[in-house]
Amino acid sequence: MREETLLTPEWVTQKATFLDWDSQPSLFKHYPHFCYRTPLSAHPSLQWLMETRCITSHQIVAHKPYYRLNVPSAGNLHPIEIYVQIRNIAGLLSGLYHLEVVTQELVLIAEIGVAGIEPYLGLEQRFTGCIVMLSIVPFRSSWKYGLRAWRYLYLDLGHQIGALSSSVRHFGLNLTKMFTQDTDALNRVMGMGEDERIVAVYGVGEGSMRLVKRLEDPLMSVQPTNYTIKERLLAENIKKVALYNDIPNSIVWDDFVTFNNTRRSARGFNPNVMGDKAIVELMEVKAPSSLEIVPILLQAHTMQLGSYRNKECTVSGNFNSDVVHLLLDQRFISGSNMVLLIYAVDFRAHSHIDAGIYAQEIYTMCAFLGVGCSGIGAFYDNESFRWSNKPLLYAVAIGGK
Ligand SMILES: Cc1cc2nc3c(=O)[nH]c(=O)nc-3n(C[C@H](O)[C@H](O)[C@H](O)COP(=O)(O)O)c2cc1C
Structure with missing residues (x-):
């Protein structure tokens, strides 16, 4: 994708056109209001998750809310979503959740029990704690950057994985590597449509001895943006990329929470x-x-x-x-x-x-x-x-x- 995503002086001159911010696709995915929700602040053992992705500045710009997050993002477009499978955490129903950043809530998409996401990640036993899945939403970025967005999606994702890793380590936990042979199957069962793709997965918890069954029915599908325009080359290339699961060797920062909330x-x-x-x-x-x-x-x-x-x-x-x-x-x-x-x-x-x-x-x-x-x-x-x-x-x- 290097050639297709080059910036040249000619391209920049040609592209220097007016961008209509009114046509910006929506930044945050919303599951329907009837889904059960719980504020992250009510679960102190999940503070690492709250600090992984959160709003750290909220202004009104041109009559519209302008949010900035703990992680930077090219053009402040934030083409990332986070899902978590939670199992056996006191005070929470075991289930698959979406992290709704704008409200700092966990939104329950489906309960789990004997069946779960584990078999899609090569595990035969239940994983106690959290399985964190990070997705990218290409249109949020390609809307402004065209094919160059391919690079920014992965750079943004790296920032997000870095923040996850620092947060987990700050709170005395560790990331566990997760694998899959079949990224398509994982995406299908998580209800991802063509406009969003899970590209990285980590465990925060531990394996158990109890067997787990494969979740058979796909979760409900919700569009990650209010509208979309297909960019075929981008979508095809993203589909070919294997799941990322390297564990960053992050420094443990005593003042991580302060840095995370004040960074600009x-x-x-x-x-x-x-x-x-x-x-x-x-x-x-x-x-x-x-x-x-x-x-x-x-x-x-x-x-x-x-x-x-x-x-x-x-x-x-x-x-x-x-x-x-x-x-x-x-x-x-x-x-x-x-x-x-x-x-x-x-x-x-x-x-x-x-x-x-x-x-x-x-x-x-x-x-x-x-x-x-x-x-x-x-x-x-x-x-x-x-x-x-x-x-x-x-x-x-x-x-x-
Ligand atoms: C992948 C990436 C590329 C970026 N490229 C530029 C850039 O070329 N010029 C610039 O001024 N800022 C750039 N930024 C910074 C963003 O504009 C900034 O993160 C965004 O506006 C949000 O502001 P915040 O980081 O203060 O939260 C980039 C950030 C990322 C993550």
Whole structure:
């Protein structure tokens, strides 16, 4: 999908048309009002789930509600939903639930008992606790970005998996890997139509000795947006992607809840207030082996400006205007201290998810260090080879606040 999703100067000029925000598809999926609901705040043992995906800012913009979440999202379009199978948790009916982010409620789609989702994930015994399923809703993003949305869906998903992992670890729990041979069957039984696809699954709980039967009847189907326009190539490519189930090696943050609720993407920087020590700490954040991180230092107190590899400046120089241009001439980036360019060994969906997970950790590290940052998904692909021979997937601009 690299060629189909390239950004070139010609494409950008052509696309720079007026976007009618009134035609934006709805951001949050709603199951019918007759479904049983319970507020997450009534279940303290599920605080990790509440912190995984939540609203952290609510404004009115142009007479419409404008929500922002604990996770960043390209264009603030949030093309993700979360479902949870809950089994044997005190105070909750065992069942398959949708996490309704806007009300912070769990919405019961179907009760479970001897039958459950486990056999779709290769398990013969019941899984006690939660099975978390993350879906993507391509139209929420393709409505604005066309085919480029393919990349943003997986980057956004990576941010979401990163937040899930940090939250779980903060609350002293762990993620369990879940597999499936048949992603189609899992999607069918969960009631996913053509406009939504479950793409990652994790357990938070433990296996048991009790046998489980396969849930036979699909759950009710609810459209994830109020309307949709089919994008065939996008849908076909998403269907081919195997379930993601790598477990991020997230740092355990004591102040995770504060960072999670106050994090915002920077819209401007004050480069003088960011120290060199913070720059080095950010360079030390571990990335998975699927990625190659190239920090470009644009402004610092004593450190050498230029591009870095493994904390060593390998090419010195002032690359401010080159980097700003690479990132589609987004002017606010010129005030940043450092831009992390995130390249991948392979251009695949899973590398984009890895890049999103890594960037989510960078966001949290920036919150810890008291500096600002923003994920940058818009760049001229063919100009990125100057700093690596691999494909560029994502960038993060970082600087003083
Ligand atoms: C995959 C991805 C790509 C993004 N690309 C850009 C970008 O190119 N330029 C930009 O200014 N912000 C970018 N952002 C930041 C979003 O605009 C921001 O997350 C969104 O507006 C919500 O604001 P918040 O992060 O403060 O909650 C990106 C975020 C993500 C997750």
